[in-house]
Structure formats: structure tokens, C-alpha cells
Amino acid sequence: MTEIHQPDPAAVVDLLGVLAYGELSAFDRMAHDARMAPSTALRAALAEKAALEMGHYRKLVDRIAEFGVDPQQAMAPFVMAVETFHARTEPKTWGEALVKAYVGDGLAADFYREVATYVDEATRALVEEALADSGNAEFAIREVGVLLLQDQTAASRLSLWGRRLVGEAISQAQHVAAERDALVRLIVGGAGDLTAISVLIDRITGKHVARMRALGLSN
Amino acid sequence: MTEIHQPDPAAVVDLLGVLAYGELSAFDRMAHDARMAPSTALRAALAEKAALEMGHYRKLVDRIAEFGVDPQQAMAPFVMAVETFHARTEPKTWGEALVKAYVGDGLAADFYREVATYVDEATRALVEEALADSGNAEFAIREVGVLLLQDQTAASRLSLWGRRLVGEAISQAQHVAAERDALVRLIVGGAGDLTAISVLIDRITGKHVARMRALGLSN
Numbered sequence: 001m002t003e004i005h006q007p008d009p010a011a012v013v014d015l016l017g018v019l020a021y022g023e024l025s026a027f028d029r030m031a032h033d034a035r036m037a038p039s040t041a042l043r044a045a046l047a048e049k050a051a052l053e054m055g056h057y058r059k060l061v062d063r064i065a066e067f068g069v070d071p072q073q074a075m076a077p078f079v080m081a082v083e084t085f086h087a088r089t090e091p092k093t094w095g096e097a098l099v100k101a102y103v104g105d106g107l108a109a110d111f112y113r114e115v116a117t118y119v120d121e122a123t124r125a126l127v128e129e130a131l132a133d134s135g136n137a138e139f140a141i142r143e144v145g146v147l148l149l150q151d152q153t154a155a156s157r158l159s160l161w162g163r164r165l166v167g168e169a170i171s172q173a174q175h176v177a178a179e180r181d182a183l184v185r186l187i188v189g190g191a192g193d194l195t196a197i198s199v200l201i202d203r204i205t206g207k208h209v210a211r212m213r214a215l216g217l218s219n
Numbered sequence: 220m221t222e223i224h225q226p227d228p229a230a231v232v233d234l235l236g237v238l239a240y241g242e243l244s245a246f247d248r249m250a251h252d253a254r255m256a257p258s259t260a261l262r263a264a265l266a267e268k269a270a271l272e273m274g275h276y277r278k279l280v281d282r283i284a285e286f287g288v289d290p291q292q293a294m295a296p297f298v299m300a301v302e303t304f305h306a307r308t309e310p311k312t313w314g315e316a317l318v319k320a321y322v323g324d325g326l327a328a329d330f331y332r333e334v335a336t337y338v339d340e341a342t343r344a345l346v347e348e349a350l351a352d353s354g355n356a357e358f359a360i361r362e363v364g365v366l367l368l369q370d371q372t373a374a375s376r377l378s379l380w381g382r383r384l385v386g387e388a389i390s391q392a393q394h395v396a397a398e399r400d401a402l403v404r405l406i407v408g409g410a411g412d413l414t415a416i417s418v419l420i421d422r423i424t425g426k427h428v429a430r431m432r433a434l435g436l437s438n
Binding site for chain 1: 240243246247250251253254258259260262263266267269270271272273274276277280290291294295298
């Protein structure tokens with residue numbers, strides 16, 4: 001019963017591991033996607049966002065090491081799911097890259113927030129620091145707005161793209177959840193109730209819909 | 220005659236422009252090369268180096284803007300030379316990626332140092348800050364050392380690679396020099412003497428040879 005209020009260290013390491021690999025791969029993908037930018041200034045703007053992820057990554061792996069765990073070991077169980085997500089959502093246009101950066105950041109922020117209440121103090125501080133770095137939203141909203149003005153047909157394509165992003169993210173999250181019991185218990189607040197997961201997914205999907213509207217896209 | 224002691228602002232903007240585009244493209248290429256790393260830890264180490272370049276980039280473009288110049292305009296004349304350099308020196312192995320990151324950083328640092336004496340105070344401060352971020356040398360020296368222990372034949376291939384890197388860098392620098400008179404005058408200390416350029420190239424080549432030796436490679 002104490003597990004409910006005392007987070008399982010193995011689960012916290014799992015959480016830090018998936019977040020760390022998520023940041024590293026977000027860096028990698030955004031750095032790559034930046035090449036699609038229509039100008040050097042926009043390319044640099046996405047590159048700067050990518051660079052920020054490495055700051056988060058560093059803090060996450062340092063925290064993993066404080067648990068006495070090798071960060072590579074902590075990340076290893078999540079590499080496949082994260083890479084599969086990215087392989088299935090490779091942007092083909094600058095608009096897709098912008099929406100992915102924005103949606104990906106938003107989903108990550110939601111996830112950070114959801115779990116922040118269930119982890120130890122030091123891990124929570126780290127999570128809050130990662131969240132404070134946002135403000136990428138304005139960049140994406142402005143630049144997607146520019147694209148929609150130039151090309152009215154982009155809205156329906158990018159709306160579809162947004163749905164695909166969240167669908168693939170949920171699909172990969174479910175694969176991870178099926179294999180990481182302790183992590184699932186941590187994420188649903190130690191309730192051990194699997195219906196809590198669908199409630200969580202509904203809540204995060206709701207926020208995703210709000211974010212797509214902010215971009216001027218439908219869901 | 221005053222040009223000798225008062226740097227030409229157009230030349231300083233040229234200098235900041237080539238450095239800024241160099242940092243942006245170094246970010247892009249190192250982020251890409253990091254995928255060749257044999258482990259997540261080494262991949263992250265190169266990704267973190269790449270992320271640092273964006274900090275330098277930001278300071279350089281902010282300084283360009285202080286001169287009242289659009290950073291994109293300032294970088295534009297150098298895009299072709301920098302991209303040609305990278306296209307001709309695309310690493311095929313992790314060892315090549317390491318040597319390129321190390322040699323590229325070293326050449327950039329030499330160049331920053333050479334010109335730092337001839338520019339205004341604010342630009343000099345920025346140059347010194349960019350130089351302070353090094354310490355990548357130890358990383359490359361250690362990891363190239365690991366590779367050479369694993370594979371004795373790597374030394375001759377990587378030595379050849381080092382020569383190719385510096386050769387391509389000098390070749391592209393000469394293309395730039397042929398077209399940017401004011402920049403050349405700034406770099407050679409306002410001497411206006413073109414033999415000063417070959418003296419500069421000799422000095423930088425000498426430092427390159429020392430760096431290759433530090434890696435355990437010949438030149």
C-alpha cells in the first residue's frame with residue numbers, strides 16, 4: 001500500500017529514461033527537419049528549439065545517474081517505441097515539421113505535467129524546469145498562420161497530419177504501457193487501475209484538440 | 220590609412236556572417252553525424268556539442284543586428300562555400316565524424332583567435348566567449364584513441380581524412396577570399412598585403428598538424 005504514496009524508484013527511472021530518450025530523439029529529428037525551413041532565419045529558429053532539448057536531456061540523464069542507474073540502460077527499453085513513432089511521422093514539408101514540433105512539445109509537456117505530481121521532489125523540480133522552456137508555441141502558431149495564408153488547402157492536410165501525430169503517439173505509448181507495469185502505475189498515480197489510463201489518454205487528447213485549434217486547424 | 224586601425228564595419232559584418240553561418244551549419248552537420256555514434260551516450264555527447272553551436276550562432280546574429288544588418292543578408296555570401304565544404308567532407312564513419320568535429324572546431328577557434336585582435340571590443344568579447352566553450356578536444360582525443368586501439372588500420376585512413384578536411388577548408392576559404400576584399404583586409408590585419416594570407420594559412424596549417432598529432436594521427 002505504501003507504493004501509492006512512495007513512488008517506486010524503478011518506475012521513476014523508467015519515466016526519466018523515456019523522457020531522456022524522447023528529448024534526445026526530438027533533438028535529432030528537429031535538427032533534421034530544420035533543413036526544410038524556407039529561410040535561414042526559420043531554419044535557425046527550429047535548430048535553436050532542438051538545441052534546447054539537449055539541455056533537458058542532460059538534466060534527465062544526470063538525475064538517472066543519481067539513482068545509481070546507467071542512463072543508457074534506463075533509455076534502452078524505450079528506444080524502439082520512440083524511433084517507431086518518429087519513423088512513422090517523418091515530416092515531408094515545413095508545415096508538417098512545424099506542426100510536429102508544436103504537437104510533440106505539447107504532448108511532452110502534458111505528460112511531464114501529469115506525472116510531476118507523483119514523483120519525488122528533485123525529479124519534480126527537473127520536470128518544471130523542462131516545462132519552463134516552452135514558448136515554442138507562439139513560434140509554431142505564427143509560422144503555421146503564415147503558411148495557411150499562403151495556401152488555403154494546407155489546413156486540411158495539416159489537420160490530418162495532426163491527427164496522425166497524436167494517433168501514432170498514443171499507439172506507441174500503449175506498446176510501452178503493455179510492457180512497463182511499474183511505469184504505468186506511477187503515471188496513473190499509483191491507482192493501479194487501468195481505466196485510469198484511458199482517462200489520462202482522453203485528457204491528453206482533449207488538450208491536443210485545443211492545441212490544434214490554436215494553430216487554426218481542426219481535429 | 221585609418222582603415223588599418225579602425226575596422227571597416229562592412230568587413231566585421233562579413234566576418235560575423237561567415238562565423239554565424241559556420242556555426243549554424245556545424246550544428247546541422249554534427250546533429251546529423253551524431254547518428255553514427257556507436258552508443259546512445261556518445262550520440263548524446265556529439266549532440267550536446269552541436270547544441271552549443273546554436274548558442275554561439277544566437278550571439279553572432281544578435282551582434283550582426285546591432286550593426287543594423289539583416290543576419291540572413293550577412294550570411295548569404297558564405298552559404299555556398301560552407302555548404303560545399305560540408306558536402307565534400309561528409310563523414311562516412313563515427314571516426315570521421317569525430318575527427319571532423321575536432322578539426323572543424325580547431326580551425327574555427329584558430330580563425331576566431333586570428334581575427335579577434337582586429338575587431339571592435341564588443342565583437343572581440345563575443346569571439347572570446349565562443350572560444351571559452353571548447354573542451355571538445357578531450358572528447359575527440361579520447362574517443363579517437365578508443366577507435367585506434369580497436370582498429371590499427373584506422374590511423375592511416377583518419378590521417379588521410381584529416382588532410383582532406385583541412386585541404387577542403389583552405390580551398391573554400393580561398394574562394395571566399397577572392398570575392399570579399401574588405402574581409403580579407405580585416406583578416407590580415409589591414410595590411411592589404413596578400414602574402415599575409417599565405418602566412419596566415421601556413422600558421423593555421425601548422426596548428427592543424429599539431430592537432431592531428433594530439434589525436435595520434437599523422438599529417
